[in-house]
Amino acid sequence: MTKNLILLLIVLLTILGSYHVNGDCITDPSTTDCVGYQYPEANATADINSLCTAMFYMPVCDLQQACQKASLTSGVCSAWSLLADSCTYDMPMMQGCKNFNSICSNTSVVKACKDYDSITGLPNTDVLNEQIFSICNEMSMEPCTQCPISTTVAPAYLKCDQLDVYTALCMSMPDMSQCSEWKEMCKSGSPLSESGISSDFCSKPNSEASPLMQMFFHTGILDYILFKSWVPRTTREFAGSWFAIFFAAVFFECMKTLRAILEKKWEPKPNSDSSDDLVKSSLLSGSYPPWSWRDIIRGFLHGLELTMSYLLMLVAMTFNVALFFAVIAGTIFGNIAVGRFRSYKPKVTCCD
Numbered sequence: 390m391t392k393n394l395i396l397l398l399i400v401l402l403t404i405l406g407s408y409h410v411n412g413d414c415i416t417d418p419s420t421t422d423c424v425g426y427q428y429p430e431a432n433a434t435a436d437i438n439s440l441c442t443a444m445f446y447m448p449v450c451d452l453q454q455a456c457q458k459a460s461l462t463s464g465v466c467s468a469w470s471l472l473a474d475s476c477t478y479d480m481p482m483m484q485g486c487k488n489f490n491s492i493c494s495n496t497s498v499v500k501a502c503k504d505y506d507s508i509t510g511l512p513n514t515d516v517l518n519e520q521i522f523s524i525c526n527e528m529s530m531e532p533c534t535q536c537p538i539s540t541t542v543a544p545a546y547l548k549c550d551q552l553d554v555y556t557a558l559c560m561s562m563p564d565m566s567q568c569s570e571w572k573e574m575c576k577s578g579s580p581l582s583e584s585g586i587s588s589d590f591c592s593k594p595n596s597e598a599s600p601l602m603q604m605f606f607h608t609g610i611l612d613y614i615l616f617k618s619w620v621p622r623t624t625r626e627f628a629g630s631w632f633a634i635f636f637a638a639v640f641f642e643c644m645k646t647l648r649a650i651l652e653k654k655w656e657p658k659p660n661s662d663s664s665d666d667l668v669k670s671s672l673l674s675g676s677y678p679p680w681s682w683r684d685i686i687r688g689f690l691h692g693l694e695l696t697m698s699y700l701l702m703l704v705a706m707t708f709n710v711a712l713f714f715a716v717i718a719g720t721i722f723g724n725i726a727v728g729r730f731r732s733y734k735p736k737v738t739c740c741d
Contacts, residue, residue: 415488418497426499428492433468439485440475444546447514449475451552455586465584470505479513508581510573517551520567524558528609532557556590562611564623605708612709615700631715634704638719641697642727648690649731655683 414423441450449471456466464470473493476486493502512520525533536549547554559568575582575591582591610627613620614634621627701716 414499415491418492418494418499421498424498424500427501428469430468432488433472436472436485436488437468440480440483443483446546446549446551447475447479448511448517448552451550455589459585461585465506465508465580466586467506469501470507473505474508474511478511506580508574509579510570512570514546514551516570517555518546521547521551521555524565524567528607528611530558530561530611560592562622606710607708608710612707614707614712615703631711634712634715635719637697638701638716639723641701642720642723644690644694644697646727646730648694
């Protein structure tokens, strides 16, 4: 009988203790019993759902979806960790943060308020809104279509999955100044980069991301240049592409000059007795030189010159201002360098 009474008392004390912790540690987290308190995962998930119902574009919503897709519930994907990041650095005044704010008040002794897997560098909704608006105003990129912008002033909040859009923009062009937060969030060894959802937010620049075709003059560096794989995504790559196009235009001018020099050299001599003398044509009126191996060279040079001219035209038709002027600058420089060698008088015949 005594043993049964003791066991009953232990069970009652356990239940009462559990009730005290689960109830009072939310309203009064300053008692020593609350040091090891763990907010139930289901409650934390419900609070996140409350936040995302009110503002679906918060970063915590995209993170929660990525965690659910990967079936992860620990580390940065712990509901408590996601809730803590959101309520600490983003929207602490929202209804979904009420319990968290109470548990982690200034007088709280709850260890979990500080000991959780925080995502270092995670930008809040205000920062994401500002950075997406800034990027999409500078250049029209494919992810921007998910956040339609119809004003010249940043709206209160862009109605889109902001963290997903922001990371997609920075994956395409990681050297943009607006991507400093993304780099901090995804730097090597950071909690997010080491998590099971890093591929959703911290992938290396995606070579398959498609730039938008903009049929009007525009700035920026993300454009197809002749080939699907030639898409500069950093300022260094774009600078290299600019100089490649510049020197291609210089080479085009050199080819035209070479052909002009050869044509001048191959001009038939009116008083020559060689096989290159002018011959009468029965099909066309006038006199023409006979066919020779020079015509093969002439044909290849003409084809190469035509190819280069069309390639440079296609580069100009990207409507990228910098690339357009790379073509213009290259032709100007090339003409200054070798254009004078193309200055010669037309051939003179006895019929002139």
